[in-house]
Amino acid sequence: MHRGPITSVLSTQHDQIVYTGGYDRCIYQWNRATGEGTFIGSHEHIINSLSLSENGKYLASASSDYTIQLYDTGTNTRIRTLFGHADDVEAVAFAKQDTLLVSVSRDRRCLVWDIETGAILREFHGHSKDVLAVWIHGDKAYTTGDDGYVLVWLYETGEIVGEIGPFDYELDTISGSNQKEVFALGRDDGTVIIYDAATLQEKKIIKAHLQGVKRVNFSPSGNYLLTAGYDHLIKLWNYETGDLVDTLLPHKYQWERSLVWTEDEKSILGASFGKTYCEWSIEKGKVISDEIEMATPSINDIALTDAGDIITASDDGKFRKNGIEIAKSTGVLTNGVAVARDGSYYAWGDHASQVHIVHESLQQMVSFDLNTGPVNSVYFHEEDRQFYIGTYGGYVHVISTEHLKEIGRSKAHDCAVKALKVEGDLIITAAVEGTICLLDKKSLSLKAEYIGATELLNDVFIDSKRDRIAIVSRDKNVRLFDLHTGRILDQHNEHQYSIKSVTVTDSGYIVSGDYWGYIVVWNPELDVNTGPIRIAQNGISAIRQLGNDVYASSYDGGIYHVREDGTHTEVLRLFEQFPKEVISH
Known part of the structure; x- marks a missing residue:
């Protein structure tokens, strides 16, 4: 399988x-x-x-x-x-x-x-x-x-x-x-x-x-x-x-990327998030054998607490902390996750346009139907204790932890929001078409927009200490922009493949990861690059920082600790994606 x-x-x-x-x-x-x-x-x-x-x-x-x-x-x-x-x-x-x-x-x-x-x-x-x-x-x-x-x-x-x-x-x-x-x-x-x-x-x-x-x-x-x-x-x-x-009745493992008719036009076969394909009976209008647990825990995103806990979002949709399931989930793929730094609140966004928030002390989970497309990015802002969510429909949603309800939404882009971050009074969004938008956090109105990349934009990180934004995209460049003017400050193209994720350490090192499992560590002040270094057998899905420590997740099911000198160690594994017999083939 x-x-x-x-x-x-x-x-x-x-x-x-x-x-x-x-x-x-x-x-x-x-x-x-x-x-x-x-x-x-x-x-x-x-x-x-x-x-x-x-x-x-x-x-x-x-x-x-x-x-x-x-x-x-x-x-x-x-x-x-x-x-x-x-x-x-x-x-x-x-x-x-x-x-x-x-x-x-x-x-x-x-x-x-x-x-x-x-x-x-x-x-x-x-x-x-x-x-x-x-x-x-x-x-x-x-x-x-x-x-x-x-x-x-x-x-x-x-x-x-x-x-x-x-x-x-x-x-x-x-x-x-x-x-x-x-x-x-x-x-x-x-x-x-x-x-x-x-x-x-x-x-x-x-x-x-x-x-x-x-x-x-x-x-x-x-x-x-x-x-x-x-x-x-x-x-x-x-x-x-x-x-x-x-x-057709939706199935928790369905992926709309590939759907085909059988020759007799009695069934639909479809892509899924792991193990085997989905099959719908057209007469019944629902998936056959939908009780089978098909999805694997391939990791799509991670979040970190100050205590060093690692929260994962994965294809099987299970809500995990340090590899252990902590709450009952619907099993629908989760593509984004965020956590309060003190570990009091967790939020996962899934493929069915739902956000699930778990309160640590009360062991309470509240789910929200956003209805603006699959959730792609979730961010928790410590100052206002609110979750900010970006979806494939181009929307930004705001959910208050104080009231546990959605308190705002805005159509930020005409296409998918790939990533978003919050700094001060600004929400910064990165979209598929390569644009970066700066929204007013209170009114959710557009304050500025500029072109960030020539191709699909995958991730954005705000380096608040230095008033700059780091972005990565499919055009294989890591770019630095001035947070307030949108002026490009510096860039490098050391990656050979499309770049998926980026972060900045407290001391200013920029770490980026691509779809082939390589990372590059860049110090723009010294104009020094380390890498590319392959740390995973599949693409780097997310990179997050905790002070000067960086953690990278991969679609291969592993999470890796990356240091500023480029050395790295595996710290957690949810499953083995590539058995030896497949690799040797």
Whole structure:
């Protein structure tokens, strides 16, 4: 079974076989009838998507290790590894009667590969930003990405024959129906637009979700459309009428990143936060065997008390202090956690847009439904004893511990709030599109906004002693800004991979961690860097400081103590993500 979130699910051979790939870098084949899983291969990093050839003979996997692997499904053996991209490969699709493969990547290129030889036949450079999704229809590739365009191009020549856009948001999902000759796009405002594949004319708009649409997928017949959003809902629509057919009952382990129909259109298979995939019966409208505990304790965030206690947020949604469960949870993935420095209050934010606050002395838990998308960041401000929460819907929420109720909310960004901190009278938020906002803490009104990075912004830390902000992003730079003017003060690009988290020690050292498990320790005053040093087998999910001590959590289930000289030790482990037999493979 998987030991990390599952990112991609495929069904084949008359729905008897299922393939999955995930954060644990592994590919599994499942017997759908028995539930037995067989390990068939692995990458060096996260698997982002899988694709099956039309004849079912080939399986292709796209990975953040910049490669594509091609497998023979008859023998479950790897045929070859395709090298050519310079960044994460996000998606792949077979074309021209399974003789070609089209891949899209965050290196902004689309490559066309010869299946027989593994040679690159064509490079497509039409997109100006990361390319995230692809659909093949006839002799055309339909690609979307961060530049807000749908580009239609001939995959044998590279000629652009149509475009839609630009939209004022990222386009990370596209799905089409060859039977109906249409395709659908999911939008950040919760709507789905369906287009004619030949003319690119808009056919209909469906107001599908309260927040952004994460996934769209046509059924094999084209009669139905599946949509999934940041509101944690999965809906089924009649394509011809645009009417809602059903809303599937949510499952605590569901991840809307990948959802597919079975060939008989009786079930939906979906990604999950670990171990095995989810399966919904369309007739029943709910998950089959939902009593199985599937998620692993892969760590997404940590918080620290002055006493040195470590509080974790994890894929299995359990509320832990120092590795021990301290309160009953719903089991839904928690992505953010915060704690009062004296340990009196804890708060976890989950994938279903809920925040759970535990009072230490009373052993009391209060939950809040925010309804603005999955919670991404939670911060406790010592001065006013309030929790500040950032969500995928772009909102900032404020919850008072004195009254144990929500006392304010504000739409800070048009897209997801990735991180937030509070300093004095300011709330500082970092968003997906690379902007930093400064909000007035009392009124929650916007005071200032500036561009922090050229790509997705992942984390922000306020160095109050020196009136500066440290930010990290997908563009692999660590930047320092003046807190009040937004002027950039300094930066470095020692990381080779996308950076996930950052903190600043009391003495001014800046420690950052990336998605490959590396850290860099930077002293900007002395202009000295230590690293990159690999401390974990998977990405660094969070970095937090306690004085001059730094603690880094990893998706591999471990927490590491990092010193200012770059030395490090493991201090806590929730599980072993990579067994020796998988690593040696």
